[in-house]
Amino acid sequence: MGMTLAEKILAAKCGKKEVSPGDLINAKVDLVMANDITAPIAIRQFEKLGVKDVFDKSRVVFVPSHFMPPRDIATAEQGKVMREFAHKMGIVWYELGQAGIEHILLPWKGHVVPGDLYCGADSHTPTCGALGAFACGMGSTDIAVAMATGEVWMKVPATMRLIYHGKMQNWTRSKDLILHTIGEIGTDGATYMAMQFEGEALKDMSMDARFTMTNMAAEAGGKTGLMIPDQVTIDYVKPRAQHEWTVYEPDEDAYYEKTVEFDASKIEPTIAMPYSPGNTKTVSEVAKENIEIDQVFIGSCTNARMEDLREAADIMRGRMIAPNVRCIVIPATQDIFKEALKEGLIQVFTDSGCQVSAATCGPCLGGHYGVLAEGERCVSTSNRNFPGRMGHPKAEAYLVNPPVAAAAAIAGKIVHPDEVAR
Numbered sequence: 001m002g003m004t005l006a007e008k009i010l011a012a013k014c015g016k017k018e019v020s021p022g023d024l025i026n027a028k029v030d031l032v033m034a035n036d037i038t039a040p041i042a043i044r045q046f047e048k049l050g051v052k053d054v055f056d057k058s059r060v061v062f063v064p065s066h067f068m069p070p071r072d073i074a075t076a077e078q079g080k081v082m083r084e085f086a087h088k089m090g091i092v093w094y095e096l097g098q099a100g101i102e103h104i105l106l107p108w109k110g111h112v113v114p115g116d117l118y119c120g121a122d123s124h125t126p127t128c129g130a131l132g133a134f135a136c137g138m139g140s141t142d143i144a145v146a147m148a149t150g151e152v153w154m155k156v157p158a159t160m161r162l163i164y165h166g167k168m169q170n171w172t173r174s175k176d177l178i179l180h181t182i183g184e185i186g187t188d189g190a191t192y193m194a195m196q197f198e199g200e201a202l203k204d205m206s207m208d209a210r211f212t213m214t215n216m217a218a219e220a221g222g223k224t225g226l227m228i229p230d231q232v233t234i235d236y237v238k239p240r241a242q243h244e245w246t247v248y249e250p251d252e253d254a255y256y257e258k259t260v261e262f263d264a265s266k267i268e269p270t271i272a273m274p275y276s277p278g279n280t281k282t283v284s285e286v287a288k289e290n291i292e293i294d295q296v297f298i299g300s301c302t303n304a305r306m307e308d309l310r311e312a313a314d315i316m317r318g319r320m321i322a323p324n325v326r327c328i329v330i331p332a333t334q335d336i337f338k339e340a341l342k343e344g345l346i347q348v349f350t351d352s353g354c355q356v357s358a359a360t361c362g363p364c365l366g367g368h369y370g371v372l373a374e375g376e377r378c379v380s381t382s383n384r385n386f387p388g389r390m391g392h393p394k395a396e397a398y399l400v401n402p403p404v405a406a407a408a409a410i411a412g413k414i415v416h417p418d419e420v421a422r
Helices: 005-013 039-049 073-089 102-108 125-131 140-149 174-185 207-220 231-237 283-287 306-316 334-342 345-351 402-411
Strands: 024-028 031-035 060-063 117-120 134-137 151-155 158-165 193-198 224-227 258-263 270-272 280-282 295-298 326-329 377-380 396-399
Touching: 005 024, 005 117, 005 134, 005 158, 005 193, 005 224, 031 039, 031 102, 031 140, 039 073, 039 140, 060 073, 060 102, 102 117, 102 125, 102 207, 102 334, 117 125, 117 140, 125 134, 125 207, 125 224, 125 231, 134 224, 140 151, 174 207, 174 258, 174 270, 174 280, 193 207, 207 224, 207 231, 207 306, 270 283, 280 283, 295 306, 295 402, 306 334, 306 345, 306 402, 334 345, 377 402
Parallel strands: 031 060, 031 117, 117 134, 158 193, 158 258, 193 224, 295 326, 295 377, 377 396
Antiparallel strands: 024 151, 270 280, 270 396
């Protein structure tokens, strides 16, 4: 019996010829990451181990992302703890002004490459699986052990194969494919599985678009999300890779726990309604409900890359956001902010009346820069809309792709992009 993409990577990392779902393994990691929420906890556990140093200073990365710049004294203290530890250990540290959201920053900087086993103390670590890496979130205690030993203990997940046939519609994006998928299989439909995304619809996608799909594997319960590397992957990785990589492909006779197929040409722009990423409807359906909104958020580790900003700016160019709406745009990293500035996208957003803020997770987790009050409605390009996720438990968040978000900001309500972009 052959192996899936996930199984091939894990077999290589634990030094075995093959592994199967359910096997318990000790695997060598290529990269370990923690952020300003999870790093302080990992540091305390690391110190309890009594070790003097990390396993490899170039393979441990700390990124302040969730509450940076600090929103209050408590978050400033969290930043201080991780900053001091990073300097003491000499690990990779991205200071404010150089950093951003880790799931977009690390592949952009070449820290994650095909064939890697990358473990991060954040549930959206699977984002980097779009490169053909096994990227998974782990708790801070596991991350502390990985920092010390360079190894993790884990169970090999079964693999779900998701195949997307055909070409996407005009306003359909990768965000819609993954929202539609979660709506179909449920938020527990891939619990502790490796979600292997493939098919014709993915071949024409940029890496920016691919990252969006693997980012939301967690919202389906997945252990990780992966894509088989191709020339698009190699072209992205080659100029930025910080270490050698290996391209793995699944065997033709690999066993899949489940295979789900979709016709991408029939998937419309999709919205996840409150209060679950799996509570989906099409934009055409929701537009009939005449849902007025208070805020639009274009950002997060799901949709704050250059392609996302360009698409939102194309909708907003020459138009003003509705007077009843506030629109917050947060480029994911400082580098993306600078590139958006060079292309004139920041000018487009500010001319339209948007607030452009520093690279951070911000309102996605109800952190700062756009926390919602009771009863407020927000259209967001982020990945979660549980009660209280973006602020007050009685606020509502609607998850969408960037063009739909931009159109909502202009119209003051949820509409199909065609209504604004005519």
